[in-house]
Amino acid sequence: MAEPTPAQLRRWRQYLADERAEAAVYRELAHRRTGTEREILEALAEAEGRHESHWLRLLGDQVGEPRRADARTRMLAVLARRFGSVFVLALMQRAEARSPYEDDADATDAMAADERIHGEVVRGLAARGRSRLSGTFRAAVFGANDGLVSNLALVLGIGATGVPSTVVLATGVAGLLAGALSMGAGEFVSVRSQRELLAASTPDLDAARAVPRLDVDANELALVYRARGLSEEEAEARARDVFGGLTTATSAIRIPRAGDAGITAPDLGPAGTAGTDDDHEEIGTAWQAALSSFCFFASGAVIPVLPYLFGLSGWPAVAIAAGLVGLALLATGAIVGLLSGGPPLRRALRQLAIGYGAAAVTYLLGLLFGATLG
Template structure:
C-alpha cells in the first residue's frame, strides 16, 4: 500500500487535481457557449449582458488553463447538465433555458474549491442574479398564460381523475365511466377557459384603473404654476418619498419647459406584461385543461377494463403531475424534484379521497 506521502500517492493526488481542473475548464467553456448561443437570439441590452457573461466565463476558463498548463489536453465537453443546457440554448433560447442557467450558476462549486479564487466565487453569485434578472423579464411576459396553462393542466389531471375514480368507485360500468370522463373534460375545459378570460380581463381593468393617466393629465402640465402646484403629490400618492417626489416633479416641469416631455408615470410595468391577455389565458387554460383531463380517460378509450384501467389511469396522471411539477420548479427557480413530488402528493390525495367517497356512496346506494 502507498500512503499520500509516497510517489504513487502524490501521483494519484496530482491526477485527481488534473481531472478536477479539466472538468472545471470544460464546464466553464460550456457555460460560455450557452451564453453566446443565447446572445445570438437576442438583441439590444439583453444581447450585451449575455455576451458579458460569456466573457466572464471565458475568463474563468483561462484560470483553469493556466493551472493545467501542458496538462490541459484537447478540448473536452462539460458535464451532462452543461451539455443539455447548451443544447436547449441552441434550439430554444427561451426563458426556460435562462431558468436552468440560473440554477446552474447557483450550484457553482467555487465556494469550496480551494483552487478557485474568491473573485471567481463572487462572480458566480453575481451571475446568478444577472440571469435571474434576465429570466424575470421573460417570466413577466409569460406569467399570465403560463399560470393559466399550469393551473389548467393540473386541474384537468386531478379533477377528471378524481371524477373517473369516484364514479368507478361507486360501481359504474366502463361505458358510464368513459362518458363521465369525456363530459368532465369538455365541461371543465369550457368552464376553465371562460373563467380565465373573465379573471384576466377583470385584473387588467383593475390595473388600468390604477395606472397613470397618459392621455389627459400630460396636457395640463405646461399650464401649471411652476412655484405652486400639486404635481409632486402624484408621485407621493404612489409611495415615493417627499423629496424624491419633488425632484421628479421639478424634472418633469423642466422637461416640458425645454420641449422634452417625459411620461408622468415613469417606467411602470403594463398590465399586459403582468397578467397576459384574456384570450391568451382562456385558450391556454382550455387547451391544457383538456389535455390534462384526457389523460385519465385514455385507458378507457383503449378498451381496458376492471382494476387495471384504474391503475393505468392513476399511473399516467401521476407521471403527468410529476412532469408539470418539475416544469414549474425549473421556471420558478426552485428544486424540480420537490415541486414534482408536491404536485403528485396533492393530486394523489384528492383522487384517493374521491375514490373512497365514491365507494362509500356506491355501497350506500346499492
C-alpha cells in the same frame, strides 16, 4: 508548487471541460439575441474563458485528452442550439448556483464570487423571459394541472361506485368539457377584471391636459402627487417643476391648452410611469389566457379518460389512468421548477403528492358512496 495528485488532475480537467461547455452555451444563447442581452451573454462567455485559463495554468503540460463536460452542461448546450429559450437560462441559473468553487481550495475567491454573480445575471435575463410568458404560462400550468387532478378524481370517484365503464367514460368526457369551458371563462373574466382594475389606477390623460390652465398660486397639482404617494414637500417641488416647464409666452393673450406649441401634458404619475397596457404585459390578454386555460385543461383532463376510451375497465383502467396522470404531474411540476429556478425534482414530487392526494380522497368517497347505495 507541489506536484498535483491524480485526483486533482481529474478534477481540474473536469472543471476545464465544464467551463468550456458553459462558455459555449452562453455564446450560443448570445447568437440568438440582440442588443443588451447579447452583450451580457457574450460577457458571461468571456468570464467563463477566464476561468478556463485558470485551470489551464494549473494543468500546464498535463492537460491530457479533452474531456467531456458533465451530462447536465452537455444537455444545456443541446437545448441552447435547438431552442435558446428561457428554459435554458433557468437551467443555467441553477448551474451557476451549484458551482463547487467556494469549497475548492484550487479555485480562487474571485472565481467563486464570479459564479455567484453569474447566477444573479442569468436570473435577471431569465426574469425578462419569465415576465413575457408568465400570463399565458400561468393559465397553461394551472389549466393542465386542474384538468389532470380534477378529472382523475372524478373518474376514480365515479368508478369506485361500481357503475359500468361506459358511465365512467361519459362522466369523464362531460367533466373534461365542463371543466375546460369553466376554466376558459373564469380565466377570461379574471384577466379582464385585473386589467380593468389596473386601468382604473392609470393617470387620466384628459386631467393631464388641464394642468396648463391650473391656478399656479393654488397649485392643486401638488394634491395629485400627494395622492399618488409623494410627501408634501416632494409634491410641491414636483408641481413647481411642472409649472416651470410650461411655456407662458401666450398666456396673456389666451388660455394655453395642451397641444399648443411648447406645451405638453405632463405625466401625473409620481414615478413617471406611462400607465399603458405594455406596463402590465406579464398579465397576458384575456383571450390568450382563456384559450390557454381551455386547451391545457382539456389536454390534462383527457389523460384519465384514455383507458376508458380504449375499452378498459376496472382496476386495469384505474391503474393506467393513475400512472399516466402521475407522469404528467411529474412533468408539469418539473417544468414549473425549472422556470422558477427551484429544484425540479422537489416541485415534481410535490405536484404528484397533491394530485394523488386529491384523487385518493375522491376515490375513497366513491367507495363509501357505492357501499351506501349497495
